[in-house]
Amino acid sequence: MRTFAELNFSGRLIAVEGLDGSGKSTQIYLLKRWLEAEGIKVYFSEWNSSELVKSATSKGKKRELLTPSTFSLIHATDFADRYERHLLPLLRAGYVVLCDRYIFTAYARDVTRGCPPDWVRGIYNFAALPDLTFFFKADLEVSLNRILEGRPKLKFFEAGMDLRLSTDPYESFRIFQGRILEQYMAMSREFNFVVIDANQNVETQQGAIRKLVSERIDLEYFKRRSPLPLPPAFRRKKKLETEEDMAA
Amino acid sequence: MNNHSGKCQRRFYGLGIPGVQLDELAGKLIVVEGADGSGRSTQIARLVDWLETQGHATVQVGLKRSTLVSAELEKAQEGNILSRTTLSLFYATDFADQLENIILPALKAGFIVLSDRYIYTLMARDMVRGIDEAWLKNLYGIALEPDAVFYLEVEPQELVQRNLSKKAALDYWESGMDLGLSRDMFDSFLKYQENVQAVFRQLQKTYGFTIVDGNRPVESLTAELSEKIGAVLAKK
DSSP: OBTTTTTTTEEEEEEEEEETTTTTHHHHHHHHHHHHHBBBEEEEEEEEEHHHHHHHHHHHEEEEEOOOOHHHHHHHHHHHHHHHIIHHHHHHTOOOOEESOOHHHHHHHHTTTTOOHHHHHHGGGOBBSEEEEEEEOOOHHHHHHHHHHOSSSOOOTTGGGTTTTSSHHHHHHHHHHHHHHHHHHHHTTTTOOEEETSOHHHHHHHHHHEEEEEEEEGGGBBBBSSSOOOOOHHHHHHHHHHHHHHHH | GGGSSSOOOOOOOSOOTTOOOOGGOOOOEEEEEOTTTTTTTHHHHHHHHHHHHHOEEEEEEEOOOOTTHHHHHHHHHHHHHHOOHEEEEEHHHHHHIIIIIIHHHHHTTTOEEEEOOHHHHHHHHHHHHTHHHHHHHGGGGSSBBSSSEEEEEHHHHHHHHHHHHSSSOOOOOTTTTGGTTTTSSSHHHHHHHHHHHHHHHHHHHHOEEEEEOOSSSSHHHHHHHHHHHHHHHHHO
């Protein structure tokens, strides 16, 4: 497997990985804000967000229809849809694509659920590797507390209840997340994860991330050559004016 | 696996579904493959009649019938907006859902499962569209090897006649219109079906299914299939 840079794509892909509650979504959001302010062509894509597949996934989760295999396959379908329709064309067009979770999420979760590692990796082998992957490593307790404080009711699959690790959702969640963390750590070196200490404060982490991104990626190259399109409200107004002109 | 007992021949094609006890699957899995208009559904209906009369319990499965994704898959296909890997994985999800929630439990309960198409159609369709065979083999390594697979082969010219006499139109996907083989649906249908048949012949070498001449009267086909299925059931 090769990275987008190695495959001569003009764009670059940056991924963030980590447990729920590790703060990775906050960090990638702040990275996006910075890159946008720098005038860089950015696109953000989130795990499990394809419009087409989402209704099936949420039905499967709500009605607890999913098995480890279908859980894996439906997320792979979701990923493939985003990959083929959005990520690939944007990366061809020279965008910096930011992914909140990438194939490593599937590697860690599906294997924890009992799917054979080779099967999962084989399915995702149509995807290129990120040019940069940040892994947010927080103490397990810190991640757990962050999630458990904010959302007192855990969802069935989120808590790994399908694995029958414990009848108590909180206990199940702790064991499940612990196992996922082990999977992540085991692949950290293989996929060159840049490990960020997620126990640090938000600003310190963001500072380190921005520094690394600007060192690894020649950001000048990814700036928009043409001016940004006008915001929609302004466009409408202009259109109305033109129509008035034509009426007159 | 209980190889010492000598009766457990069951296997998955590849890495399989985690946690399944293969020797518990006492039923039989019979697959009928073929293009639209090859007579699959007619034959399956007749076989179900025959089997149930003989006292066997049956269950039927088929593509795009899963609780999990069939509605979404149908909708996505109408708009023709999915790219090939996505469509492929969507179908694989549909297959896996039926495999785990219908096929395996039914086999465990000793039913005869009649599958209206199986992974071979899914693989052939994808291979015609340029998807890597090794990738598909890994993906469908979850599939259970059936007890018998019959591929009803019918000349593309005959398929055209049967489809038109039934619906007075050719199906967009069964004509492979997404491949741009021809703007003309009639020509595209013939080319596409020829390509699919060629891939089926290639897959036959790997999977060893029985190719049955489908250019025949319904009764003669049922007679051949029931005789062969009878032999599979007698093997026990």
